[in-house]
Amino acid sequence: MDAKHLLRQHIAKTVALTDEQFEHVYAHFEPLSYKKGQALIAEGDVVTSEFFVVQGCLKTFHLTNELKMFILQFAMPTWWASDYQALYSGQRATVGVDCVTDVELLRLSAENREKLCHELHDVERFFRWRTNWGYVAAHKRLLSFMSTDVRQRYEELLKQYPLLYQFVPKNLIAAYLGVSRETLSRLYQSRHEA
Amino acid sequence: MDAKHLLRQHIAKTVALTDEQFEHVYAHFEPLSYKKGQALIAEGDVVTSEFFVVQGCLKTFHLTNELKMFILQFAMPTWWASDYQALYSGQRATVGVDCVTDVELLRLSAENREKLCHELHDVERFFRWRTNWGYVAAHKRLLSFMSTDVRQRYEELLKQYPLLYQFVPKNLIAAYLGVSRETLSRLYQSRHEA
DNA sequence: CGCGCGATTGAGTAATTTCAAATCTAGTGG
């Protein structure tokens, strides 16, 4: 699936754009490719864009004391990623975004997003809904983080992304779950036994 | 500040509505009063509305095994609260919303929200931005939950809501921070000493 | 063959939880 069609379908789930409208919208995106390990946003950056993942996997994360990494989310195809706090407030990035695998993505600047939202009511609606789902996902994750133990979060993660487990190093999984890799290692051993 | 003016000002921070437009919008809200302890949404409910807090304080929370309570957020005046997952997906509520104090609020049904969003592009924009800020806040909280210890989260909470500490029972504070009330109690003792 | 990196294992330590008991506080009725 190429970037254009993927975005087309993704938007179509929320609002119906005519072909011309979509062409106009699409013209405001910039297709980009990155290699595994490259950074799209580093902490401290000024953030001007958000990214729509076409292929591959991104992670958004935060480093404490330059020591421990915490992963807020993995972004798979059709997901969006950025430091939205920085993007909307103009502050410096407090979270980084980089490539877990080689990725193909579409870049949209905040400027273009606002332009499109003004031009087309339907685009504004699309972004409202997209953000809504993001909000719901963030709350779900917060809740899962607060109220369930590591064991359960691990199960949930495997259920949600069966693939992730295969190509993502265990220390990243641990950083997503919020435990040390040693603890994670011990967890899925006892799981395998059961 | 009465409900109408508060909502007016709140919206004005994002978009400029004419008086007639605002009157039209306001007509879709229902002013309501509740007493401390009353539930606006109980887990398992079908959710049809969201709430704009005019006065008082709400909490959104989840109960595990009917035993432990985890508070996702406190909603103060000009904040919105609901189970947005339930509201947008039609599923049953997984989080409850109830009154920490006596509250005055404005109820907006999902139906009316969508109607208004269709009628006025600016209202759609308002809700996009509102949800954006909610999304950012949720991520901030997730990050704070993952990467900082209880002690720091406690300090942050006090800084963010100096008032909260006075009228909210400690067990709710503990449920917000994600620790037992015993641990919280021990924490702010050693803090007082320092 | 050996190096290097990710993953695992072990042992000791630090922090939080749980459960139980003691203490405190505000509101009520006598």
Place this chain on the structure above:
DNA sequence: CCACTAGATTTGAAATTACTCAATCGCGCG
């Protein structure tokens, strides 16, 4: 005004859990 009760808060001590740090294992690559 005081005693009393219910709910909230604090304290203590044992048990659990994850963490750290260090050592070992396993495997791919030069």
